[in-house]
Amino acid sequence: xxxxxxxxxxxAQISGIGPVLLRRLQQHFGTLATAWNATKVQLGEVEGFGFxxxxxxxxQRSRLHPEQLFTKHQQExxxxxxxxxxxxxxxxxxxxxxxxxxxxxxxxELQENLGQKPMVGIVGTRQPSEYGxxxxxxxxxxxxxxxxxxxxxxxxxxxxxxxxxxxxxxxxTIAVLGTGVDVIYPHKNRDLYKQILTAGLVVSEYxxxxxxxxxxxxxxxxxxxxxxxxxxxxxxxxxxxALITAxxxxxxxxxxxxxxxxxDDYPSQGCLKLLSQxxxxxxxxxxxxxxxxxxxxxxxAIEASTAPEQLxxxxxxELQTVMNAIASxxxxxxxxxxxxxxxxxxxxxxxxxxxxxGFISQLPGMRYQKS
Numbered sequence: 001x002x003x004x005x006x007x008x009x010x011x012a013q014i015s016g017i018g019p020v021l022l023r024r025l026q027q028h029f030g031t032l033a034t035a036w037n038a039t040k041v042q043l044g045e046v047e048g049f050g051f052x053x054x055x056x057x058x059x060q061r062s063r064l065h066p067e068q069l070f071t072k073h074q075q076e077x078x079x080x081x082x083x084x085x086x087x088x089x090x091x092x093x094x095x096x097x098x099x100x101x102x103x104x105x106x107x108x109e110l111q112e113n114l115g116q117k118p119m120v121g122i123v124g125t126r127q128p129s130e131y132g133x134x135x136x137x138x139x140x141x142x143x144x145x146x147x148x149x150x151x152x153x154x155x156x157x158x159x160x161x162x163x164x165x166x167x168x169x170x171x172x173t174i175a176v177l178g179t180g181v182d183v184i185y186p187h188k189n190r191d192l193y194k195q196i197l198t199a200g201l202v203v204s205e206y207x208x209x210x211x212x213x214x215x216x217x218x219x220x221x222x223x224x225x226x227x228x229x230x231x232x233x234x235x236x237x238x239x240x241x242a243l244i245t246a247x248x249x250x251x252x253x254x255x256x257x258x259x260x261x262x263x264d265d266y267p268s269q270g271c272l273k274l275l276s277q278x279x280x281x282x283x284x285x286x287x288x289x290x291x292x293x294x295x296x297x298x299x300x301a302i303e304a305s306t307a308p309e310q311l312x313x314x315x316x317x318e319l320q321t322v323m324n325a326i327a328s329x330x331x332x333x334x335x336x337x338x339x340x341x342x343x344x345x346x347x348x349x350x351x352x353x354x355x356x357x358g359f360i361s362q363l364p365g366m367r368y369q370k371s
Contacts, residue, residue, distance in 0.1 A: 005085060011036070026366055077103055090113065122150055124242050136158050149166075151227050153178070167195050178212060183209065225251075238273060257279060260282070351368060
């Protein structure tokens with residue numbers, strides 16, 4: 001029997017089928033194996049599958065053999081996860097566009113993947129001021145010393161400073177690349193890259209030997225946001241990849257923090273814009289920041305209580321609406337969205353919170369049931 005992971009890989013090889021359409025396929029058919037054997041008419045029922053996309057699927061699917069493709073891919077890329085794997089990062093899986101294949105190198109820490117160890121993304125400009133560098137180092141150091149994993153993109157500037165500070169503080173850090181996991185970019189970060197591999201992780205949605213491409217880096221920002229429980233924007237001009245990361249974070253229901261700067265400082269304009277849109281201020285009292293970040297629920301933070309009256313606390317109206325839509329039998333994600341009448345992103349966020357609280361369980365195929 002061909003494993004489900006092989007179908008994630010096979011579908012990803014078909015031109016025009018990206019992470020969002022793959023997610024819709026999974027939600028519609030339950031598994032990508034079922035979708036692989038679906039007829040053209042059945043596939044046409046999935047949102048986003050127009051005539052041209054259907055033609056590509058019919059033409060290319062017949063030439064692909066999932067099991068053979070998977071075996072060959074394993075030989076060329078020794079370490080990768082698909083959403084069918086239990087070790088695939090849980091928080092990333094909850095986003096609307098999880099990478100069908102996530103490659104990695106380094107030391108895996110299962111608690112991070114399961115969402116049981118907090119990960120915080122730190123992003124910003126490639127040309128930071130002394131002010132931005134100083135606060136990035138201080139905050140990354142404080143996070144690392146308090147058990148947080150620092151996530152960034154290993155670019156020059158703020159990314160590099162955050163990785164380096166976390167490493168020097170004895171903490172873990174994860175670099176999300178816009179290249180293959182074996183390609184170091186920028187090359188000046190080769191020593192940092194080697195250090196991360198010894199007690200951290202390098203991840204990418206691109207296979208080995210993939211060179212840098214300007215289109216890859218905005219896309220990888222969604223992975224930084226997806227892995228992290230919060231995003232800290234240290235310094236960012238108005239046209240900055242860091243603002244793209246913050247936008248993804250908002251879409252995924254993550255908290256966004258920004259470092260305030262002077263009104264006439266070019267590197268601070270993006271941060272000031274985020275603050276005007278509701279981002280939380282990063283203030284001088286780092287203990288307050290650590291307290292707020294530590295208050296974000298972890299999957300293992302809420303233990304099951306033996307007292308019946310404590311099993312179901314008062315929920316917010318949004319969480320209660322989603323909870324009411326879930327039964328003892330497993331229900332698919334799209335059905336829950338229909339039942340609640342809420343936006344898919346809001347439902348996804350609510351489901352994650354309810355799962356963290358231990359009230360529901362997620363089953364394969366994006367199906368949910370009461371615990």
